[in-house]
Amino acid sequence: MSPLVTHISVIFALVLREARVRHGRARIGYTWAIIEPVLLISILTFLFQLIGTGGRSDFALFFATGVLSFQLFRNTSSYISMSFDQNRPLFNYPMVKPMDAALARLVLDGSTHAVVITLVLCFQIFALGAPPPDNIPLMFLTLFFLLMMAFGAGVSLAVIRRFMPSISNVYMVIMGPAFFVSCVFFSISTVPTLYRSVLVWNPLVHGIEGFRSGYYHGYHDADVDLFYLFTWVVVLNFFGLVGEWLTRFRSV
């Protein structure tokens, strides 16, 4: 049988396997992976609306677009970063390679987030009367970039974990504050120029604001640079893939 067919059936088997163990085998199974972020986003939206929102009347939608794209990156990258460790017994089968495990998690988490994003946005539109999205291809493109950046970051972290497992703690420490400096609940155009010139170094700003500029008609996106985001995608994936290749079998 051809190597490509083997590859695809391995990834398919891994996706099914990962879906089974994702939530500690909770009885409702994978449904929880959908319910959890939907609940989380609803609660966060409610909280932020209480705190005060800088006068945006459509804050629920604004926040949802931010937190959805932020979580796509954060959850997928940290999930992929554990893929080598958590699947180690399976690398005892000759056709199962670490990169297959990472790809399986990309497929699984990518599709899970696609469902979550669709559900939350549909709820905003049909239940809360939010305006419909303006430029769906642009939204797809930015989400795709964010997802691929998550893959690059996840694989890079998984490679570093081969030598330094504590890198995961460092990553958690970084991703905590990242929530507050990635334009999840504010727009880059409202940030004072001084801070703005610092914030634009954060690639997540471009992913999240890029996603919004696809959703909103005439969104103020002068600072959004999708090519900058794309550069991060290329660099992180290059580092991850080359690093994986160079460190293969180092830590068996």
Add this chain to the structure above:
Amino acid sequence: MADTFSERMIDLNNVSKTYPLRTGRKVILKGATISLPWRNTAILGRNGAGKSTLLRLISGIEKPDTGTTSRHKTISWPIGFRGSFHHELSGIENVRFVARIYRQNTEEVIDKVESFAELGQFFYEPFKTYSSGMGARLAFGLSMAINFEVFLIDEVMAVGDERFQRKSKRAFSDRLPTARVIMVSHSMPALREHCQSGLIVDDGNLIYYEELEGAIEHYRALNA
């Protein structure tokens, strides 16, 4: 059993393999070239000589640092105690996964393993609840359910109670017309029972003996 010297099983061509350790590199093979015929073969060597690594090279899990390996038969994964199973998944889910990656008929494989491994209700419980004997039975039963031409066995034959051992042997002799075994074990009786040829791993070199007794003598000399 038909003489199968003429059929090749696996070729190693100038294969080198080392591992980095904290105190330097551990050499497993240094430029080994060998062509193994399709025969039941014992792998012998002192502890840490690299027998399990050799099995991993043969199976294709690991690539040599330099040199090439070529496989002429379908070869199993190394079947051993150490897990190839996910601890959170039940026996049946683990079996289903392996059946899928080897592109087998899932239900057929499940039926075969269930009747062979005799795990009862544990077949549906997470693997982490298994005793080591149960785990080995599942591993052995699962590998037997797939039609490999070569089974790589890492110290797993002498497992379970006597009844299960008899059953394993019977399952094995049923496979003999179409399957051979490459076996790592420190138990000479087990090796004598299953193997006709021997392969010594010593100091980065491989020495093949057509007759097992020659290999066992060499092994005894190494340990002397």
